Amino acid sequence: MPPGRPGRAAYPVVSEVGHRLARVYEGVVQDLIDELGRLPNVGPKSAQRIAFHILQADPADVTRLAEVLLEVKDKARFCDRCGNVSQDSLCRICADPRRDQTSICVVEEAKDVVAVERTREFRGLYHVLGGAISPMDGVGPEDLRIAELMSRLSDGTVTEIIIATDPNIQGEATATYLSRFLKHMGIVITRPASGLPVGGDLEYADEVTLGRAFEGRRAVND
Amino acid sequence: MGACHGEPGPLVGENASVPLYRDEAVVLRTHKLGEADRIITLLTRNRGLVRTVAKGVRRTRSRFGARLEPFMVIDIQCYEGRNLDTVTQVETLAVYGDAICRDYTAYTAATVMVETAERLCEEHEPATQQHLLLVGALRSLTGGEHDPSLVLDAFLLRSIAIAGWAPSFYDCAKCGAPGPHRAFNIAAGGTVCTVCRPPGSAAPAPETMRLLASLLSGDWVIADGSEARDRREGSGLVSAFLQWHLERGVRSLRHVDRDGTRPPAPPRRTLPLKAAGAHEDGVDLAAVVPPLGSHPALDRHLGATQPDVREPV
Helix, strand or coil: CCCCCCCCCCCCCCCCCCCCCCCCCCHHHHHHHHHHCCCCCCCHHHHHHHHHHHHHCCHHHHHHHHHHHHHHHHHCEECCCCCCEECCCCCCCCCCCCCCCCEEEEECCHHHHHHHHHHCCCCCEEEECCCCCEHHHCECHHHCCHHHHHHHHCCCCCCEEEECCCCCHHHHHHHHHHHHHHHHHCCEEECCCCCCCCCCCHHHCCHHHHHHHHHCCCCCCC | CCCCCCCCCCCCHHHHHCCEEEEEEEEEEEEEECCCEEEEEEEECCCEEEEEEECCCCCCCCCCHHHHCCCEEEEEEEECCCCCEEEEEEEEEEECHHHHCCCHHHHHHHHHHHHHHHHHCCECCCCHHHHHHHHHHHHHHHHCCCCHHHHHHHHHHHHHHHCCCCCECCCCCCCCCCCCCCEEECCCCEEECCCCCCCCCECCCHHHHHHHHHHHHCCHHHHHCCCHHHHHHHHHHHHHHHHHHHCCCCHHHHHCCHHHCCCCCCCCCCCCCCCCCCCCCCCCCCCCCCCCCCCHHHHHHHHCCCCCCCCCC
C-alpha cells in the first residue's frame, strides 16, 4: 500500500445514505476534503481522492496550485463591455482593433465565447448575457445583461446581431425576447442554424431538429 | 405484447429484474445533472409527477434530441430506480415547445402552467385530468385563436378546480345564496353575499366576475369579448386565488408578459426603440382550452393497439 493511502480497516468510512462521509480524518485533511466536496460535481469520494492526491503530490506543485487559485480570484474579472472573463477592464477580444466592430454575437455564458471562437468562423465582438430567461427558476429579462447590450447598440456602429443562445426552450425564448425589441433598431438579427449533427444518423434525429434542418436546407448544385 | 399503458407489465428475459413502464407525459422542466445528463420532471397520464434521469441528453448526438425539452408531449419508457427513474426510449406525440418559445407571451404563460401543474400534482399519484388539461392548454397556446393571457387564466382556474378548490363566481361561496354578488373573498372561496362577506373582501367589476365564470366554464365568446381592464383585474384575482391555495408563491407568475406589453430590461441610456408597450409580433394566440379529459391526438394514439413495451433495454 502506498504511503499515505489509508486502508479500509484503518480508516473506516461511515456512509449510511451513500452520499455523505463522516468526519473520520484529522484536522486539516478533513477540512481539505470538506472544501473540495463543495466544488461542483465533486462528491465525497472524489473529494477524498483529490485530497490524498494533494497529500502525495510534490510540494512545489501544490504551492503553484495554491498560488494560481489565489491569483485567479485576485486578477480575474469580467469585461466591462461584453461581460466575458478577462484580466483587464476590457477582454482580449474587445481590446483587439482587428475584430469586426459591426457585428456582435450574443451568448449566454463566457464559456460559449470559447466555443464560438474555436470555430474560427466569427471575427466580430461578443456579448455575454449571463444566462437565459427562465421564469420557473426566477430568471427574467431584468436579471440578464440586456440593458448593457442595448447601450452598446445605441451609437449605431453595430449592424448585425447574432443571437447564439443555447438551442433549447430557454435559449429560444431569450432569442425571441431580444429580437422583439432589436428588430425596431434597423439591425440585422440572425441566429445560428439548427440541424443534424455531423456524424449522426438521420433515423435518430428528433422531429424538431430534423424539421429545422429541412427548414434551413441549402442548395448543393451552385 | 399488449402491456397495459402506464402499468408495470410482465418482465421478460434479461430485463426480468428491471421494472419497466411506459406512459404518456408532458415535460414540465429540466435540471442539469453531471456533465451531460439532465433530470426531467414529467407530468404523466397515469403516474402523476415523475422525475427521471436522461443520460447524455445534453450531448449534440444524443438520441433523445429535443424530445425531452419543456412543453413536449411524449410517449416515454423508463425503468424504475431507487430515487430517480431512467429514460430508455422517447417518442414525440406533440411538439408544442417549438411554437411556444417563438412567442414570448405564450412562453411566459406556458411556464406558469407547468409550474402550477408541478405544484398541484404529487409524485406517482395519478393525475390524468391535470395531464389532459395541461396538454389542452399547451395546444391552445400554439393554436392562435385566443389571447394567451386568457388561456393561462382558464388553465389556472380549471387546474384549481380539479385540485378541489373550485371558486364560485355566482352563488355565495359560504351560504350558497343565489347570486350575483358583488364581493369576492379568496379565503371564503369566491363570491360572497352581503351577510357572509368577511372584512377586506374585494369588490371586482361585474364584468370581471362574468369573465372569470366564462373562463372556468369554457364560454369563450364572453371571454374573447371582454375588456382589457376586466382581464387585468381577473388575472390578479386568479393569481391571488391560486397562490393562496398553494400556500406559496408561483415564481414564474411575476414574469408573465400579459398582452405582450412587457418592456425590455431598462437600458441605461435612451435608445431608439419603439414604445415599450408596442406588441409587434402580430401573434394572436390560442384555441379553446378543450373540455377536461379530451385530447383527440392522444386519444387516437391510445386507441391504437399498444406495442410490447418490454423490449430489452
